[in-house]
Amino acid sequence: MLVFFGRRLLVALLVTLTVLTVSFALTRLSGDLAIAIAGPQATEQDIIIIRKAYGLDRPVVVQFVDWVVSAASGDLGRSYIYHEPVARLIKDRLPVTLTLGLTGLLIAMATAIPIGILAAMREGTLFDRGIMMIAVIGQAMPSFWLGLLLIITFGLKLGWLPISGVDEWDGYVLPGIVLAFAAIPAMMRLTRSGMVDALASDYIRTARAKGLSRASIVLKHALRNAAMPVVAVAAVQLGFMLSGSVVIESVFALHGVGYLGWESISKNDFPVVQAVVLFLAVVYIFLTLMADLLNAFLDPRLRTS
Amino acid sequence: MSIRQIAGTLGAIIVFGVALMAIFAPLLVPHDPFAQDLNLRLVPPSFMDGGQPDHFLGTDQLGRDYFSRLIYGARISMLIGVATVITSGLIGITLGMLGGFLGGRADMVVMFIITCRLSIPLILVALAVVSLVGSSLTVVVLTLGLLLWERFAVVTRTTVMQVRTLDYVSAAWAAGCSRTHILLREILPNIVHHLVVVATLEMAIAILLEAALSFLGLGVPPPLPSWGLMISEAKDYMFFSPWVIMVPGISLFILVLGINFLGDALRDFLGATRDA
Amino acid sequence: MSTLLDVQDLRVRFNTAAEAVRGVSVRVETGETHCLVGESGCGKSVSALAVMGLLAKGGIRTADRLEFAGQDISRLSERQMSRLRGDKIAMIFQEPMTSLNPAYTVGSQMAEVRMRHRGGSKREALDRAAALLGRVGITAPGMRLAQYPHQLSGGLRQRVMIAMALMCDPELLIADEPTTALDVTVQAQILRLLMELQRELGLAILLITHDLGIVARMAHRVSVMYAGKVVESATADSLFAAPTHPYTRGLLDCVPIPGKVARGAPLGSIPGTVPRIPLGFQGCGFRDRCAHADASCATIVPQQTRQPGHAYACRLPAGWVAEPVA
Ligand SMILES: Nc1ncnc2c1ncn2[C@@H]1O[C@H](COP(=O)(O)OP(=O)(O)OP(=O)(O)O)[C@@H](O)[C@H]1O
Ligand SMILES: [Mg+2]
Numbered sequence: 002m003l004v005f006f007g008r009r010l011l012v013a014l015l016v017t018l019t020v021l022t023v024s025f026a027l028t029r030l031s032g033d034l035a036i037a038i039a040g041p042q043a044t045e046q047d048i049i050i051i052r053k054a055y056g057l058d059r060p061v062v063v064q065f066v067d068w069v070v071s072a073a074s075g076d077l078g079r080s081y082i083y084h085e086p087v088a089r090l091i092k093d094r095l096p097v098t099l100t101l102g103l104t105g106l107l108i109a110m111a112t113a114i115p116i117g118i119l120a121a122m123r124e125g126t127l128f129d130r131g132i133m134m135i136a137v138i139g140q141a142m143p144s145f146w147l148g149l150l151l152i153i154t155f156g157l158k159l160g161w162l163p164i165s166g167v168d169e170w171d172g173y174v175l176p177g178i179v180l181a182f183a184a185i186p187a188m189m190r191l192t193r194s195g196m197v198d199a200l201a202s203d204y205i206r207t208a209r210a211k212g213l214s215r216a217s218i219v220l221k222h223a224l225r226n227a228a229m230p231v232v233a234v235a236a237v238q239l240g241f242m243l244s245g246s247v248v249i250e251s252v253f254a255l256h257g258v259g260y261l262g263w264e265s266i267s268k269n270d271f272p273v274v275q276a277v278v279l280f281l282a283v284v285y286i287f288l289t290l291m292a293d294l295l296n297a298f299l300d301p302r303l304r305t306s
Numbered sequence: 307m308s309i310r311q312i313a314g315t316l317g318a319i320i321v322f323g324v325a326l327m328a329i330f331a332p333l334l335v336p337h338d339p340f341a342q343d344l345n346l347r348l349v350p351p352s353f354m355d356g357g358q359p360d361h362f363l364g365t366d367q368l369g370r371d372y373f374s375r376l377i378y379g380a381r382i383s384m385l386i387g388v389a390t391v392i393t394s395g396l397i398g399i400t401l402g403m404l405g406g407f408l409g410g411r412a413d414m415v416v417m418f419i420i421t422c423r424l425s426i427p428l429i430l431v432a433l434a435v436v437s438l439v440g441s442s443l444t445v446v447v448l449t450l451g452l453l454l455w456e457r458f459a460v461v462t463r464t465t466v467m468q469v470r471t472l473d474y475v476s477a478a479w480a481a482g483c484s485r486t487h488i489l490l491r492e493i494l495p496n497i498v499h500h501l502v503v504v505a506t507l508e509m510a511i512a513i514l515l516e517a518a519l520s521f522l523g524l525g526v527p528p529p530l531p532s533w534g535l536m537i538s539e540a541k542d543y544m545f546f547s548p549w550v551i552m553v554p555g556i557s558l559f560i561l562v563l564g565i566n567f568l569g570d571a572l573r574d575f576l577g578a579t580r581d582a
Numbered sequence: 583m584s585t586l587l588d589v590q591d592l593r594v595r596f597n598t599a600a601e602a603v604r605g606v607s608v609r610v611e612t613g614e615t616h617c618l619v620g621e622s623g624c625g626k627s628v629s630a631l632a633v634m635g636l637l638a639k640g641g642i643r644t645a646d647r648l649e650f651a652g653q654d655i656s657r658l659s660e661r662q663m664s665r666l667r668g669d670k671i672a673m674i675f676q677e678p679m680t681s682l683n684p685a686y687t688v689g690s691q692m693a694e695v696r697m698r699h700r701g702g703s704k705r706e707a708l709d710r711a712a713a714l715l716g717r718v719g720i721t722a723p724g725m726r727l728a729q730y731p732h733q734l735s736g737g738l739r740q741r742v743m744i745a746m747a748l749m750c751d752p753e754l755l756i757a758d759e760p761t762t763a764l765d766v767t768v769q770a771q772i773l774r775l776l777m778e779l780q781r782e783l784g785l786a787i788l789l790i791t792h793d794l795g796i797v798a799r800m801a802h803r804v805s806v807m808y809a810g811k812v813v814e815s816a817t818a819d820s821l822f823a824a825p826t827h828p829y830t831r832g833l834l835d836c837v838p839i840p841g842k843v844a845r846g847a848p849l850g851s852i853p854g855t856v857p858r859i860p861l862g863f864q865g866c867g868f869r870d871r872c873a874h875a876d877a878s879c880a881t882i883v884p885q886q887t888r889q890p891g892h893a894y895a896c897r898l899p900a901g902w903v904a905e906p907v908a
Binding site: 012015016019020023027028030130131134137138140141142143144145146149150153157240243244245247248251259262263266267269274277278281282285286289 | 425426428439510514517521534562567
């Protein structure tokens, strides 16, 4: 268990280091950053000044080491546009993105898991095949388009829910649904196949031979074993949701981390770009790490070894 | 026919239909898709009130014929889909074969690269790359290709591992065949059906991603009629003319659905897995 | 002695062209061990599962009679049947390694049976579980209760399964090849345990096996199955003294039974394998492998009685003698 945890942590650290490099390299893709920052009207003089001011005249290696060292100590640099520490910008925007992601995850799990269980219990029936078909159809829906459709229908035509902003909790409903929509098919499939396997297993036959109630057989004995992969996927999906929130946040004009990333990309605010990339990656790495630990905890075979 | 077979047939018809549309676009369009006519802006489709017979799907906010733009948009989507699958397939299959065939340290490295790729926020990085390098069709294809290979790698790796231990591969070893020969002549043909299914899935994802990037203004540059870009340009008018986002949105949805149906049918037909 | 389980002409069909069970009749008397014996694939497990109402999806069961302790159980709903299972009728399986739920402790899996059927607190149920684990020969039962199945060996798991089956003092225990997956030494221990429990608790056991050695040691009565049908049924003594159906004789020739088969006699074998019998099949299922089959075997199979309590399904007279094979 400890060895497993140690190895897992080491990999997470190495991945983080790689992402640090990638996010740094990313912003250097355009060649000379200073020219991009200065904009098209800038003179030669302006560019030299900018290069000095932002430390871009130093050798790339020095810049990289500087980025790694300060990122490790929590300093993600300063925004060129907002003239604020990037860490504070992200911290301010985080609650919106996190609430959105968790809302999406909650909606996705509340939909996908019960439906997946029902489909597994009715394996091979019209209900099961119909549900699986709907999952395929759902996967083909472009999320930003779905967002716009929901805005037109529920926001404008019916006027039930706000179409942008999150002044109230209900502002999260529509974007949460859109975000959940993308995660539901995978989660449902996984729940279903896990439950189908579990329900066909020998220990379920034993549970039935023991005369246990249907609820106990399905929810206690089968679900517990089918839940492990679903937990892992839920964490991974939350990670995808947080990074996929770029699109949804811009559709619904929510000022979260994704929106911050998009905004800074279009404004050439490189410190923010590389910090947001790094931040979202680290969140993902953290979530998968947590998922592995949770799985190890849920699975007695791993826990006790 | 079962539901699945019907869906599969439908998928094949859709995909080949759109492919034909893309190839023969110049012959099919009634108008120049780039020609603006500011006197004929936001004309509704011909079957709606106020529609005009020679603009079947109406016109956009600059008075360009929507039907013609839609057909040219099919070109972009198909091009993106196919080119991205080729690029990402090359990267992913190579990595997967290396990891699955060599095993040991090489496999650890491959797994590590896959893990790194998965932790990188896809859309944000794609947006950043396109923004920094400058937006063009080529840049979008290369960016997506460089980012979407991990499913190819995972599936190739697992299937190679399964096939590697089978009898005919051992027989080839015993016969003294070279590694390259075994990989390309013995193993690859026996996993190719899995890869075909992954390719369809990846094509659908690439098309959706391109649409999302273009929607955010950092994909295919205007005035190219990418379906995602069409939705983006039209969204300010969607409250009064909802069809401006319906037309490209439904097209995108149907194409991706068709690809997914086709992929599922191929999986059933070829007996492949889609999840590794 | 009264009849505890009475099964007449049980048939099971899956969604295939073949019938897995084509008319099984078995009577298990209170307090006795009844062995159901036959080659692999002849439908023993399916028969047992059908009695329990545990057939896999798609299994269709019919029977002329299906009675447990005088009660018709063929028409019980799933809910009513579940009240009987684990309480009055318990079952243990062929696969001890996979029959316990990997996610829960031994104690919790044992306790839930008792609590489901008899109520009571978890504490009481666990106490009983510990006592039963001790009874089935598991040392340190208190510690075992807190363990997970993967921490136990196959033999221990089968003991746990047996103890779990005893949680509610069942009247009938159906044991489907409980020792097939175990080492030989462990097999002997488990069989001895079952025998002791049977005597001590007055338990009736329907023991499924393909091993005639086990039958010889354990059985009061034996039913021999072939291709989905019971072909011969008798007390153990009568069966070993005077096996009558050609298939039974063939089986006995294959296996050395201590004290029952002459030492030094050559071991025979039955040529061929169990056929798959299509729906609507007429006549004797064994005829293609039988050295004594004639044209009549393709149409009718007479039910004959050798002596009271010893029935067989074959045209041959009770005292037939094998002609030397040319
Ligand atoms: N779920 C099922 N679906 C279809 N056919 C089945 C199913 N379960 C069993 N069968 C068929 O029923 C027949 C009898 O199987 P059964 O498991 O009862 O054999 P058995 O006598 O218990 O053999 P063994 O000694 O190997 O356990 C087999 O031919 C098998 O193919
Ligand atoms: Mg069996």
